[in-house]
Amino acid sequence: MTDFDRRHLLAATLTGGAALAAGGTAAAPATASPAPAAAPRPAAARPAPAPGPLRVHLVAFDGVEELDLFGPLEVFALAAALGRPVVPTLVTTGRPGRVRASFGTQIEVPGRWDPSSADAVVVLGGGYRKRDGAGVWAEIDKGTLPQGLRRAVRPGLTLVGVCTGVFLLHAAGLLDGRPCTTHVRAKQDLRDLGHDVRDARVVDDGDLVCAGGVSSGIDAALWLLERELGPEAASGVETLLEFERRGTVLRTA
């Protein structure tokens, strides 16, 4: 039995509605019963999945943009509620507690970040135009989040950069020589930093996946579900979200 098969077996045995996440986000029942598991597909150029549920950490920080965060979180949490073996957890590199998002929403993040327990880390953006306010620039200046990302790298971990969160991956030195993308209004800045910026909504370079601006993060999350758990998992979430992933995923690995 392959690791991919194990995740599919888990999909069939886990009950929808179980509280799956130990950290800030507990999965809850949603609007449909578990969908049938997908047929296994051949392995692609991606990290070998761990023999358990897909553990996804979403990194919140002061100034994170609301939809950057809650689009992907919704995708993973809904998949979990549908019985898919995925455990999304909201984390912060700072002291656990209240995070103030870009438009003022105050979110409680109870869990401290331990990336060694993640299979995928989703790095969101926000506050890109505020060089002196909360957001990605403040996080780059502080250094804790980029350092955490650099230390998190290990075989089997996929990093997912969403929107201007890709600049945090740049600050961590994790973009060099890798095809990537970012928010449409930040692409030239990323090119000026010497990076290989592509025009697809989602660019998959194996253990590095990048999404364009804001709502593209939903597409990247759906793509990660498809890649790791099969197309049935992603399609079932799309149906309930009344959202369809758009465009070709540019696979470069």
Place this chain on the structure above:
Amino acid sequence: MTDFDRRHLLAATLTGGAALAAGGTAAAPATASPAPAAAPRPAAARPAPAPGPLRVHLVAFDGVEELDLFGPLEVFALAAALGRPVVPTLVTTGRPGRVRASFGTQIEVPGRWDPSSADAVVVLGGGYRKRDGAGVWAEIDKGTLPQGLRRAVRPGLTLVGVCTGVFLLHAAGLLDGRPCTTHVRAKQDLRDLGHDVRDARVVDDGDLVCAGGVSSGIDAALWLLERELGPEAASGVETLLEFERRGTVLRTA
């Protein structure tokens, strides 16, 4: 000068990045400078706008689905950050404080709800499959939110039902004889309650606007922006969200 023109004048005079909301959501600068104001368009079958910014209340409750809430909130808050005259405020009918959303996200909602200060009230969904858990059914059983909606009705107020939030409008007795829609998996239930459920992603019946499931709420918010502030306001937000509203808005008024 018409009221519609006044809002456009405000769009030109307000600075992007001002903290516009008095309640739970303060607008903050985003990823672009203010877009030019749209040309006025003829009045349609909709409430006459008040001579000031468009005040949008988004009603949070325990069990509200994350993307139901943060999709529309992002649209209105980003428009505000771009200098458009719109003030989104996160409110709750309960005691101000922590709301626990459908997938476990804990959100602080500091403001108590005073719908007399709203031009539009956005009613979100969540927890539809949990008849005995947090979500729309619990809110219907408690009665406070439907009663608040019923009392809020006045000339000039637009009610926007998103996803299974439309069942809260049903419980308030505000759907009778009105074309409406809801989440794709809940449409038959709403028809069984005797309502005129349509298949468009957004149904605009004048002072009642309904959206389909989850991400359709983003479309409804973009449509409300277009209807109240003109197409330039909506298009500018779409560009930065990398999201395009889909389908024909079914206007029935």
